[in-house]
Structures are given as structure tokens and as C-alpha cells.
Amino acid sequence: MIWPIKRVDRLVAYSTFSAVLVTWLLLVGLDAAQAFVREASDAKGDYGVGTVALQILLTVPRRSYEWFGNAALIGSLLGMGALAGSGELTALRAAGLSKMRICLSAALSLALATLVVATVGETIAPAAEQQAQSLALRAKSDTIAIGQRGGGIWARDGDTFINAKQGTTRQVDGVREVRLADVRVFEFTPKGQLLSIAIAETALHRVGEWTMQNVRRTRFGEADATSTTEATTHWKSGLDPRMLALSIVQADYLSVSDLRRNIRYLTRNGQDAQEFEKVFWARLFWPLNVLVLVFCALPSAFGTLRSGGMGKRIFIGMTLAIAWSFLQRSLANVGAVYGMNLAFATALPALLLIALAVWYFRRAS
Numbered sequence: 001m002i003w004p005i006k007r008v009d010r011l012v013a014y015s016t017f018s019a020v021l022v023t024w025l026l027l028v029g030l031d032a033a034q035a036f037v038r039e040a041s042d043a044k045g046d047y048g049v050g051t052v053a054l055q056i057l058l059t060v061p062r063r064s065y066e067w068f069g070n071a072a073l074i075g076s077l078l079g080m081g082a083l084a085g086s087g088e089l090t091a092l093r094a095a096g097l098s099k100m101r102i103c104l105s106a107a108l109s110l111a112l113a114t115l116v117v118a119t120v121g122e123t124i125a126p127a128a129e130q131q132a133q134s135l136a137l138r139a140k141s142d143t144i145a146i147g148q149r150g151g152g153i154w155a156r157d158g159d160t161f162i163n164a165k166q167g168t169t170r171q172v173d174g175v176r177e178v179r180l181a182d183v184r185v186f187e188f189t190p191k192g193q194l195l196s197i198a199i200a201e202t203a204l205h206r207v208g209e210w211t212m213q214n215v216r217r218t219r220f221g222e223a224d225a226t227s228t229t230e231a232t233t234h235w236k237s238g239l240d241p242r243m244l245a246l247s248i249v250q251a252d253y254l255s256v257s258d259l260r261r262n263i264r265y266l267t268r269n270g271q272d273a274q275e276f277e278k279v280f281w282a283r284l285f286w287p288l289n290v291l292v293l294v295f296c297a298l299p300s301a302f303g304t305l306r307s308g309g310m311g312k313r314i315f316i317g318m319t320l321a322i323a324w325s326f327l328q329r330s331l332a333n334v335g336a337v338y339g340m341n342l343a344f345a346t347a348l349p350a351l352l353l354i355a356l357a358v359w360y361f362r363r364a365s
Contacts, residue, residue, distance in 0.1 A: 013109030020075030
């Protein structure tokens with residue numbers, strides 16, 4: 001075996017993983033409870049407390065994925081602190097085990113859990129998050145139904161059905177702007193007869209109205225059909241852009257395959273795909289980042305674990321997690337601004353930590 005499992009590995013793994021599990025459950029539980037209280041305060045009509053509870057329950061896989069990195073860091077420090085408090089960490093060091101050996105045991109004990117959580121973040125979490133948003137939208141809206149099918153966005157406004165292949169939302173001067181691409185508007189009579197089909201390149205909601213660009217409209221009569229084209233036309237619709245913006249799943253909640261599909265689509269149509277690319281590479285490097293951060297954080301805290309209490313360890317973990325998150329986002333943003341390779345910019349924090357760990361352990365040996 002490349003890494004023979006010994007009793008010391010089981011000891012460190014049990015202490016570390018049990019602390020990580022408790023921390024993880026606590027963080028996810030508090031986050032979900034806070035979200036439930038916030039949503040329940042607006043519960044009324046069809047959007048009752050039961051619906052809110054189901055919606056929050058569907059977001060638990062996504063919240064679990066988001067909080068696992070912080071839980072792994074804080075829980076590892078707590079687990080090592082428990083070993084230090086009982087004198088077992090001192091005994092391991094006296095038995096000749098190096099700091100690197102102990103830190104590897106702690107980090108590798110989380111490897112399987114990290115891979116499982118990463119898999120959940122790519123499969124269950126995105127699907128459940130979309131279901132949660134769809135559930136909230138159906139309950140909050142009366143005459144408008146919004147959902148996603150087959151990678152596109154579908155919405156119903158009375159007897160009009162709207163389909164868009166792509167949707168993006170952003171803040172412009174403090175106002176939420178919604179842009180739809182490859183838009184198709186189907187207008188029906190109350191009896192279900194098709195009246196017209198409008199196909200537009202884009203539809204943009206701005207200043208209280210929708211504006212469609214490059215529109216080709218076909219109107220159906222009893223025995224014929226007529227087609228017209230317009231460069232720009234205004235679209236009168238009760239479709240609330242605030243509700244539609246909620247139906248457009250944020251890039252952070254998409255799976256890697258969906259992110260790749262969006263990147264290809266935006267690139268093919270000459271649009272900016274940097275936001276999706278940053279999330280894409282962050283998701284790919286997420287398992288490595290979690291394990292590297294845990295492995296590299298433990299040696300720096302070795303001297304304080306014996307004398308510090310639980311509060312100090314939690315403070316150390318939170319400080320490192322915040323600093324790490326800030327460093328990652330900053331380097332990714334700098335890389336995007338200066339045209340760096342986003343994969344390299346995203347991996348750079350982990351590479352720096354690995355280099356720092358190599359220097360530290362060579363010095364400590």
C-alpha cells in the first residue's frame with residue numbers, strides 16, 4: 001500500500017472527522033434556520049409556512065456544499081485541539097511522528113468526504129436548487145408561471161407563453177436588468193388557438209418595459225399567415241422581471257456541465273462569459289482547495305492548539321477561511337481584468353499554499 005493505515009491515522013481521522021461533521025451540521029443548520037425565518041416572515045396565501053419549509057429543505061444540498069469547506073477548516077482545528085487538550089498530540093510528537101505526518105492524516109481523512117460532497121454539489125444540489133426556486137415562484141406568482149425545461153426558460157403570462165434559450169440578470173445603476181436571448185413569444189386565444197409567433201434575438205427589460213430586438217413575427221389567420229420583421233419593438237407583458245430574475249439560476253448554483261454549456265453559448269454569440277468561467281474553474285479546483293487549505297492551516301496552529309480554547313480555534317478557522325475566500329476572489333478578479341488565464345488565476349492560491357507548505361516542512365524537519 002502507498003499509504004499504510006495505522007492506529008495513529010485512525011485516531012487522527014476519528015478526532016478530525018467527528019469535529020468536522022458536528023461543525024458542518026451546525027453551520028448548515030444555522031444557515032437553513034436563518035433562511036427559513038427570513039422567508040417565513042413573508043409567507044402568505046399559497047406561500048405558506050409548509051411551502052417555505054419544503055423550499056428551504058430543497059436548498060440544504062446546496063448549503064451543505066457551500067459550507068463544507070469552512071466546516072472542514074474549523075472542524076480540523078477543533079479536532080486537533082481536542083487531541084492537544086488530552087495530551088495525545090504531544091504523545092504522537094514524542095513518538096517520533098512529524099507534523100507533516102499528522103497533518104496528512106488529518107487532511108486525507110477528509111478526502112473521501114470532500115469527493116462525496118463535490119459529487120453532491122454537481123448532481124443533487126443544482127437540481128434541488130432549481131426545484132426550490134421553481135416552488136417559490138409558483139407559490140408567489142398568481143397569473144404568471146415561470147420554470148426551466150431543457151436548459152431554457154419558460155414563462156406564462158395569461159394566454160401568452162414565452163420561451164428563451166438564455167437569460168442573464170445584473171444590477172445596472174442600482175436597478176435589476178433582465179436580458180433574454182433567442183426569445184419566442186407564443187400568443188393563444190382563450191380557446192387555445194395559436195394567434196401569433198414572435199421570434200426575437202434579444203428581449204431587454206428596462207425602465208418598466210420590455211424591448212425586443214430583431215423581431216420576426218408571424219400572425220395566423222383563419223386561412224393564411226403573414227410575416228413581418230422589425231428592428232425594434234416594445235413588448236407589453238405582465239411578466240415581472242423581478243420574478244423572472246429569480247428563475248435565472250445564479251452561476252454559483254449551476255453544475256460544471258451547465259456552466260460549460262453556458263460558456264460555450266455565450267462565447268459562440270460573442271458575449272462576455274467571464275462570470276461563468278470564474279465559477280467553472282472555482283468548482284473544478286474546489287476539492288483540491290479544501291484539502292490543501294486544511295493541510296496547510298494545521299501546522300500554523302500547532303503552537304496555539306495546546307494553550308488555546310475552543311473559541312481561539314474557531315476564531316483561527318474563521319479568520320483563515322475569510323482570508324482564503326478573499327484571496328481567491330481577488331486573484332480571480334485580477335486575472336479576469338488583466339486577461340490572465342482564469343484556470344491559472346483560480347489555481348494560484350492553492351499553488352502558493354503548496355509552496356508555503358513545502359518551505360515550512362523542509363524548515364521544520
